[in-house]
Amino acid sequence: MSAQPASEGDLDLALRALADPNRRAILGVMRTGPRAVGQIATELGLSQQTTSHHLGVLRAAGLASRTKDGTRHLFAVSTDGLGAVRSYLDDFWPTKLVALKSAVEGRAGADRG
Amino acid sequence: MSAQPASEGDLDLALRALADPNRRAILGVMRTGPRAVGQIATELGLSQQTTSHHLGVLRAAGLASRTKDGTRHLFAVSTDGLGAVRSYLDDFWPTKLVALKSAVEGRAGADRG
DNA sequence: TGTGAGTACAAACAGTCGTTTGTGCTACCC
């Protein structure tokens, strides 16, 4: 088992991590497969330190996972953090909102549209 | 047909808007129905100006819509901006990633979904 | 064991963002 990702802290970490364009670009690079830090840095034109920092943020947010391969650290996309965001968004979707509305009104909600 | 919400600008606005806890709290309040600015401010313990500012950010990001009712401005959740985020996340979700993950681990993962 | 590649850690700087304070504007009420 894994989940219970809907905690406020995890959601906050994931959303703040996704708010940065460079971090999204890094996720885009890792999307096609695991990449080393230097590889990502070169591909995006970022410095090694900046890339490492962003990868640390992504990892802390559960959006990336690290795998050491010799001296290279391979990073890949992790859906752990994405799950928190996704379930959060789902709660705002119209279908859910209709059900929620009914629940809030508490009644059989036939009186109002 | 309306969409094409996946533009980088829209996605960036939506994610940066969602990155703030107070703005998410505002969305949480509006989730049960449209609310006035003062109502939201009182309910969350924020100042009127701060609340108005955050609502402006949410509106610019397509996450909230405004409806004037007399002197009161009613804000409600809008799924326009949420769609951009959702479709962005979906690109990381598909079974591709699961297969990719298996590839990363180096073995043919036979786990289920 | 010595060398080099690859990466993380730490401090300083600069830009951005959220909050506060002050004010002007619009719509309702008497």
Next chain:
DNA sequence: GGGTAGCACAAACGACTGTTTGTACTCACA
């Protein structure tokens, strides 16, 4: 029409954060 409630706009302040620069650490290799 005068008074008031409700909200947005604008500037200043403080805090957070992304980037840079410098450095220490680990692992592969000869």
